Amino acid sequence: MTPARRGDPDPVPPAAPPRPAGPPPAAGPELVPWQRITVDVPGLEFEARPPSQYAFDFPDSECEGWSTDRLTLRFASVRGAKHRYYRQPRQDAARAAVHEATGSIVFAVADGVSSAAESHQGAVEACRAAVERILYLLDRGAERLDGADVAAHAAERLRELARWRLGVAVPQAAEVARLYATTLVAGVVRAAGDALEAEVFRIGDSGAWLLDRAGGGYHPLFGGKAVPGTPLVSNEVSPLPLVPDRPETAVERLAEPWTLLVGTDGFGDPLGEGDGRVGELFASQLASPPTPLWLGHVLDFTRETFDDDRTLLAIWPRAEGAR
Amino acid sequence: MAEAKGVLLPAYVVADESGSMAPYQRELGDGVASLCEGLRAEPMVAAKLRLAVLGFSDDVQVRLAVADMRTETTVPRLVIRGVTNYRALFEDLLVRIPGDVKWLRGEGYRVHRPVVFLLSDGQPTDGSSWHAPHAELTDRDRTPTAPNIIACGLGDARAQTMVDVATRPEFAFLAKSGTDVGRAISEFFHSLTMSLVASGHALNSANPQLVVNRPDQFTMAIDEVGR
Numbered sequence: 001m002t003p004a005r006r007g008d009p010d011p012v013p014p015a016a017p018p019r020p021a022g023p024p025p026a027a028g029p030e031l032v033p034w035q036r037i038t039v040d041v042p043g044l045e046f047e048a049r050p051p052s053q054y055a056f057d058f059p060d061s062e063c064e065g066w067s068t069d070r071l072t073l074r075f076a077s078v079r080g081a082k083h084r085y086y087r088q089p090r091q092d093a094a095r096a097a098v099h100e101a102t103g104s105i106v107f108a109v110a111d112g113v114s115s116a117a118e119s120h121q122g123a124v125e126a127c128r129a130a131v132e133r134i135l136y137l138l139d140r141g142a143e144r145l146d147g148a149d150v151a152a153h154a155a156e157r158l159r160e161l162a163r164w165r166l167g168v169a170v171p172q173a174a175e176v177a178r179l180y181a182t183t184l185v186a187g188v189v190r191a192a193g194d195a196l197e198a199e200v201f202r203i204g205d206s207g208a209w210l211l212d213r214a215g216g217g218y219h220p221l222f223g224g225k226a227v228p229g230t231p232l233v234s235n236e237v238s239p240l241p242l243v244p245d246r247p248e249t250a251v252e253r254l255a256e257p258w259t260l261l262v263g264t265d266g267f268g269d270p271l272g273e274g275d276g277r278v279g280e281l282f283a284s285q286l287a288s289p290p291t292p293l294w295l296g297h298v299l300d301f302t303r304e305t306f307d308d309d310r311t312l313l314a315i316w317p318r319a320e321g322a323r
Numbered sequence: 324m325a326e327a328k329g330v331l332l333p334a335y336v337v338a339d340e341s342g343s344m345a346p347y348q349r350e351l352g353d354g355v356a357s358l359c360e361g362l363r364a365e366p367m368v369a370a371k372l373r374l375a376v377l378g379f380s381d382d383v384q385v386r387l388a389v390a391d392m393r394t395e396t397t398v399p400r401l402v403i404r405g406v407t408n409y410r411a412l413f414e415d416l417l418v419r420i421p422g423d424v425k426w427l428r429g430e431g432y433r434v435h436r437p438v439v440f441l442l443s444d445g446q447p448t449d450g451s452s453w454h455a456p457h458a459e460l461t462d463r464d465r466t467p468t469a470p471n472i473i474a475c476g477l478g479d480a481r482a483q484t485m486v487d488v489a490t491r492p493e494f495a496f497l498a499k500s501g502t503d504v505g506r507a508i509s510e511f512f513h514s515l516t517m518s519l520v521a522s523g524h525a526l527n528s529a530n531p532q533l534v535v536n537r538p539d540q541f542t543m544a545i546d547e548v549g550r
Binding site: 044276277 | 326327328330331367370371425428433434436463464467468
């Protein structure tokens with residue numbers, strides 16, 4: 001018998017989440033390809049164009065999914081219609097890891113600023129740096145997540161990239177931003193006694209919510225985009241490499257029937273308060289963990305004017321019987 | 324905020340229809356037509372814009388009410404008439420813009436701060452009486468839907484006036500001395516189309532800046548002030 005690896009004390013994998021009733025479709029000529037999901041008025045339909053030649057390392061879509069003893073993770077990130085049309089790479093990114101010593105899930109989601117020349121790379125590197133730093137802090141036994149420390153680490157990664165790219169020892173902040181500016185929302189879900197607790201911080205306007213799977217409501221962990229005192233909205237953000245002294249932070253218990261959602265504004269803008277068709281779609285599709293590919297398919301819904309990249313990461317607490 | 328059908332940028336093209344523009348009526352017509360065609364060629368951008376075309380002179384007349392350019396088939400026609408009354412213009416915008424924003428929100432959209440592109444070939448004929456309604460229009464405390472204003476002057480228009488009308492110094496442009504006015508009008512509409520397309524890209528992203536391209540044949544008016 002192959003010995004269990006570190007962090008995998010039980011060689012038996014977690015039970016699969018509930019699946020739709022009925023047998024899965026059998027292979028054969030009757031199989032119907034997934035049709036794109038339309039919400040209200042669809043956007044323009046067209047075959048995606050390739051991103052520029054050196055953006056080959058940033059695929060149109062990516063997804064991830066696995067479970068630990070107590071948690072189930074899914075994420076998907078899809079290129080928006082605007083970028084598919086105008087030959088831009090996906091500028092969103094997400095990364096997640098299990099902290100093996102504690103079974104905590106560490107995650108990061110980033111939305112590269114479109115005016116930054118290499119924001120697709122900035123978003124991925126910010127996620128990588130944030131996840132690495134949070135894993136390190138958990139190894140050190142940090143009881144609370146220091147969002148400023150993690151963000152500073154991610155910003156330093158962007159500066160390192162700029163140093164390498166520009167061939168200068170100390171790139172100016174504006175030069176780093178011009179190349180790699182990105183939002184970042186990152187955090188951890190971990191045990192707090194018998195309970196589970198989510199700690200999330202953000203730089204910029206990416207969002208996080210708790211989805212009430214019983215009632216279908218969305219509880220935002222951060223503020224929205226309304227301009228105070230006006231009926232207008234604004235997307236203005238202060239992205240990395242800028243690091244505020246105290247990033248917005250939220251700490252919430254994660255218990256049934258709640259699911260933690262973390263997403264870029266490509267998801268948050270069409271969601272709004274979650275009381276419309278998009279909210280209904282995701283509440284139904286996230287009632288139990290979907291397959292990672294199906295999450296990507298749902299996330300790739302079409303609705304006119306909502307043409308930004310979309311990234312959504314979701315973490316469910318696992319029911320006792322499913323472990 | 325509740326789920327929205329989309330997030331829109333209301334854009335107002337405001338053209339001077341005073342008598343001094345009469346020699347350039349063809350360029351004005353061609354410019355408006357090219358703007359409409361340019362937006363129809365960019366359906367993904369046009370989906371996020373609502374365009375209005377207003378002609379101003381003694382009063383303001385609507386040549387195109389706030390429209391979705393993907394489906395709008397008429398080409399608005401500007402009509403030469405009267406003098407250059409800025410007060411009438413800004414008093415009209417003070418009522419029109421909040422009303423349009425309210426209407427769009429009522430239709431289920433979220434709305435970005437509106438933008439006004441003004442083209443004028445002369446000095447205001449109403450002295451300084453336009454200052455008060457302009458100040459109210461652009462004061463975000465008194466007018467929460469206060470627009471960004473890009474002002475382009477040609478002919479007899481003065482640099483200082485364009486700077487006073489625009490909401491930021493870098494939003495004020497003046498046709499270069501000696502420039503053919505008809506060509507400057509064509510450049511204004513070309514630049515306007517480019518600005519709207521670029522802004523349409525940027526506004527729903529994490530970098531929401533209004534993109535304003537300086538028209539060829541124009542200089543920054545702030546550079547001309549005091550010369």
